[in-house]
């Protein structure tokens with residue numbers, strides 16, 4: 001492995017989805033650096049379709065309050081349809097990472113209340129001091145979403161490179177009308193997800209596990 005690939009692989013290994021943050025803020029110059037690095041990803045026609053809405057403390061608290069208030073409404077109203085179903089290997093992988101989280105935080109099988117309380121922590125942004133809401137132009141369709149996905153991944157990696165932990169949260173997109181109203185998002189854009197970020201609370205049990213990846217022969221084909 002070249003030293004560059006080793007460095008990248010190390011960075012990829014140290015990133016994880018953080019679900020418990022310290023209150024300590026990240027200096028704005030570091031937030032700018034994360035975004036400047038993340039925006040170097042490729043996008044179709046270099047359209048750079050991501051719009052990044054950074055929430056100030058009061059806005060974050062207001063949005064969180066409204067999301068928490070809506071938490072007992074089971075139905076989701078995302079701008080972009082959520083997955084129809086997870087079947088086969090996708091179902092297995094989803095269940096495995098879900099149980100890793102539940103085992104870490106002590107939610108037992110059948111404990112629906114515990115599971116929904118853990119889910120509701122999404123609406124408190126897991127205590128993160130910073131939240132970025134990512135939107136994409138409706139006109140660019142699936143390829144705009146694809147480009148934004150690249151940006152989101154690069155954001156999490158750039159953050160990890162300077163010791164800042166993060167988590168992309170599609171859960172927030174399930175309440176898109178609330179996000180749109182609070183943040184005054186134009187109708188021609190879709191709410192994709194939040195990225196909550198800050199410094200990881202290493203003692204939080206939700207941060208105590210790491211997910212696995214499939215072997216190459218499960219998903220790589222030479223034809």
Ligand SMILES: Cc1cc2nc3c(=O)[nH]c(=O)nc-3n(C[C@H](O)[C@H](O)[C@H](O)COP(=O)(O)O)c2cc1C
Pocket residue numbers: 015016017018019097122167168169170171172193210211
């Ligand atoms: C687009 C996207 C949306 C996600 N939404 C959520 C979410 O709403 N809540 C959550 O706890 N984790 C969410 N995650 C985190 C995934 O569960 C996590 O990336 C996956 O289990 C792999 O674990 P890792 O990120 O720690 O490697 C999301 C990740 C992505 C990429």
